[in-house]
Amino acid sequence: GEDVEQSLFLSVREGDSSVINCTYTDSSSTYLYWYKQEPGAGLQLLTYIFSNMDMKQDQRLTVLLNKKDKHLSLRIADTQTGDSAIYFCAENRGSTLGRLYFGRGTQLTVWP
Amino acid sequence: NAGVMQNPRHLVRRRGQEARLRCSPMKGHSHVYWYRQLPEEGLKFMVYLQKENIIDESGMPKERFSAEFPKEGPSILRIQQVVRGDSAAYFCASSPGSGTNAIFGQFFGPGTRLTVL
Numbered sequence: 001g002e003d004v005e006q007s008l009f010l011s012v013r014e015g016d017s018s019v020i021n022c023t024y025t026d027s028s029s030t031y032l033y034w035y036k037q038e039p040g041a042g043l044q045l046l047t048y049i050f051s052n053m054d055m056k057q058d059q060r061l062t063v064l065l066n067k068k069d070k071h072l073s074l075r076i077a078d079t080q081t082g083d084s085a086i087y088f089c090a091e092n093r094g095s096t097l098g099r100l101y102f103g104r105g106t107q108l109t110v111w112p
Numbered sequence: 113n114a115g116v117m118q119n120p121r122h123l124v125r126r127r128g129q130e131a132r133l134r135c136s137p138m139k140g141h142s143h144v145y146w147y148r149q150l151p152e153e154g155l156k157f158m159v160y161l162q163k164e165n166i167i168d169e170s171g172m173p174k175e176r177f178s179a180e181f182p183k184e185g186p187s188i189l190r191i192q193q194v195v196r197g198d199s200a201a202y203f204c205a206s207s208p209g210s211g212t213n214a215i216f217g218q219f220f221g222p223g224t225r226l227t228v229l
Contacts, residue, residue, distance in 0.1 A: 004154070033217050042116075042203060043155070043220040088154060098145065098168060098207075100218060102154035 006089055006103035013111050018076040020106045022089030025070065029091040032065065034074045037086045037105070046074075046087075076108075084110045114139065116206050116221035117186075124227045131191040131198070133224045137206030144187045145218055146172075146179060149201040161187060191226075199228045 005023045012018045024032065030051050035043040049056045049063045049072070056063045062075040076083055086105040093101065117136040125131050137144050143162055147155040157171040161181035172179065176194075181187040191198055202225075205218035 031217070035217075035220075042118075042222040043205075045217045045219065048217050090155075098143065098160040099157040099171070100145075100147075100155075100205075101157070102147075104152075104154040 004089055004091060004101050004103035006087075006106045008104065009107050009109070011109045011111065012079050014079060014081055016079055018074075018079045018083070018108055018110075020074045020076075020087050020089075020108065022072040022074075022103055023070055024072060024089070024091045024101075026091060026093040026101075027067075027070065029093050031092045032063075032072050033090040033092070033100070034061075034063065035088040035090060035102075037088065039085075043088065079108075079110050081110045081112055084108055116141075116204055116219055118202075118204050118221035118224050120224060121222060122225050122227070124229060125194050126229050127195055128193050131194050131226055131228075133189040133191075133202050133204075133226070135187040135189070135204030135206075135221060137187070137204075138219055141206035141208050141219070143167075143207045143209060144181050145205040145207075146187075146189050147203045147205065149203060149223070151200075155203060158189070194226075194228045196228045199226055201225050 033048045034046045036046050037043050047058050060077045064073045088105045089103040090100040119134050145160050146158040149155045159172045159179045160168040176192045178190045201223045203223045204221045207218045
């Protein structure tokens, strides 16, 4: 199927950790991505993970991949108010060249 | 190094008019992708182009929509005889190539927000 699934909303307090979850559909997906979109702006690539990896850490960001369950998560440590945005999970499927498949996005709200 | 450029940022059209959206990829990038984002939705793929070639247009409606990426100049997404349902944000992305697209992801422009009255 087409759908990449994400929960729509997440609220956390400043300083806490945020975990945004995503399930994807295609076991042949090679790369999986997390993008951030601030209001009225385009998408900013945050991080990516190759499908043969279980985990990737990049400063405050940790990506976990469970390939068996087709589950991807993004953990943001020490979440700040500036992290408030919509976060999109996207997959690059091995079966289709070039195009990315996006989830609907998770609106992260960080309370001071 | 400028990122992906899109213009106009906002476009208002009346039903039946034509909308023309432009995208200049990042320097050194020869692959361009167009996506549409409806309100409170994720991005949906429309078309993937290389210079002078359409690689995949499976996400683009067969009528009224067309895209090109000429040898010189920006990529153009053209919507003829717009209808209210075309109101959306249209994003362009670019990558150096399909292989490196997979490794480094696609880099997005700020989008063109089309409003059809």
